[in-house]
Amino acid sequence: MKVDHLSGFDFAATDLDPVLFFDTAASRLSAGGRALAYFALPEGAGHRLVMAVGFDREGRLEVYSTAFSGPFRALTPSFPQVHLFEREIYEQAGMKPEGHPWLKPVRFNTPGASPGAADYFTVHGSQVHEVAVGPVHAGVIEPGHFRFQCHGEKVFHLEIMLGYQHRGAERRFIGGPDARSLHYAETLAGDTTIGHGWAYCGAVEALAGVNVPPRAQALRGIMLELERLANHTGDLGALAGDAAFLPTAAFNGRLRGEFLNMTALVCGNRFGRNLLRPGGVNFDLDPALIKELKLRLADAYRDVETAVTLLWDTASVTDRFEETGVVPKAAAEGIGLVGPAARASGVGIDTRRNFPSGPYEGFTMSVSGSGDVYSRAYVRWLEIQKSVELVDNWLDSLPAGPLAADCGPLRPDGAAVSLVEGWRGQICHFALTGPDGKFRHYKIVDPSFHNWQGLALALRNGEISDFPLCNKSFNLSYCGRDL
């Protein structure tokens, strides 16, 4: 069934009989659809399979569901992009996708499961060796376990095992919205507070039938782009560091903070906590603050430009970036990459353009690349320039009007899909309400959920020493995936 983005719909109308459901899912995915979410919804004693499919070029959303229990037909062999969704369904609902190549646990949250103590994909041979790292890594970063299957320095395969960050956030939305729901959304991935917070607010507003005032929309846009600026700037610095080019690493480390401090200037918190609320935003900008932000933006951008341009002018950096960690376009499409990583492989999808809402109406930007580390770095630089332009324009032409609209009760037995282009890529929140207008289920898909497999592919036939560089070029979220 076709549905509108950010608009509540009658969930019962998505029902199909099981045979038709799987046939429809397969035909829509082979027609170029991308699985935005695919999950098992508890229903009575059994389950209901629900799939949201997006057609990016047409900006079209479709949702299908079917009552189903027990083993079902895996779509992964034909459509690798759903591999993790099907593993998740198996883990959460115990329904086995028949024909799935490998049902490795996703979050190790079932009784007796423990990350690290599980079967790994291994390569055998007399001179094949395995290098294991994590979950505690050398730097101040989140936990994950990586195993490189190698022959000499050459990596045949990188096995990624996550789940260490699983803290049970997703299922706590059920029964909401309540006073804690927004905090859960803001901390799904701390560096994407605005992205996930906005996706959550969008879902609630869709189900409550609220129109967010234009001023609030523009303020949200400013903060989302500041989030993108901070993270992209930080990533380019980290990439420089991994190519042993310390000037940009040092400069960008500081400059990332300038954008975080601008965010804190607006809402008091460097990560944008407490800015959003369903219906609008909590903080306004007065002329003095707008002037200050514009000044800081111009200063920070001037320094970022100097620092980042150095990267492209330095042969030792470009030589290290080029043709390292290539994810070809076909592979990127096949596994359903999103965000800058997809765009760097030539897959031109961007929620801001494909499913525009609020301040992003009329957004255009085209970027492309050859799928290597260089492309993933350069796409970030192009996006930095675009974000600065957007923020600057919005600061100049902030619409007048209220900061928030009243957000009343949610429609019963409804559902809504809320998409936001976070800095890592598309965030999808799929909310369903019961007859009481409370969340009956809440599904969160962080861009990292799609993209971790991209990192594994980038390492194929590379070297172990390429890993830090490839890893930073994706900079994926552990907590956003583990939830």
Add this chain to the structure above:
Amino acid sequence: MIKALLARFKQGYRTMEFPSPELKLPHRGLGVPLVKPQGLERAASACPYGAISAGAGPALDLGRCVFCGACAAAAPEAVEFTRDYKVCASSREDLKAGGRDYQRAEALGEELRSMFGRSFRLRQVSAGGCGACEADCNVLQTPAWDLGRFGIQFVASPRHADGLLVTGPVTRNMELALRKTYDAMPEPKVVIACGACAIGGGPYAGHEECVGLPADMPVSLYIPGCPPHPLSILDGLLRLIGRVD
């Protein structure tokens, strides 16, 4: 090379002075709160985490607080957040901000201070959470903050570490890795709980997926916040090793 030098010149000297009397949280930032008994019931009922106790011994427990400001919005006469970033404390009990002056963290004992005061190496373990605390620890290593000038450094190996800085609510899935890291550190060692999650579960308080810091890893420094501002983290670390008071 010339371009890199030119860029270095343009970027300028960026390391901030610390501590400095002018330093405060941004003007909408939430720091050490002032808590008054009038209207505190309303503030307490606005808090989704039960951080506020009204009645006898009124207090706001910064160990449970995620600094969302809901209490101050509901009852501005009862709770007022100042812009004071010095929120760290030495004991769980000291995190309760009430009528008296806030009891900030104290330095380690003489013996530990003589060992760690001028060279303090930390192993950070991220155990659940959202990654924001980690980000604000990392930022201390940038030139703007230059943690190294105080003799503090994050190290890769627990064998090289004097302190364990924990972030996150300690998920079941990280329990073992945290334990192994702690056990791998040589004595004497200290534990620092950084952020609302590590102190009391933060937004995930009460989740069965999280176990919290085990009782046999005694905490010497609590740094509240969601996440704590880098100013608060740096202040806490320096207080612990007796470099500010």
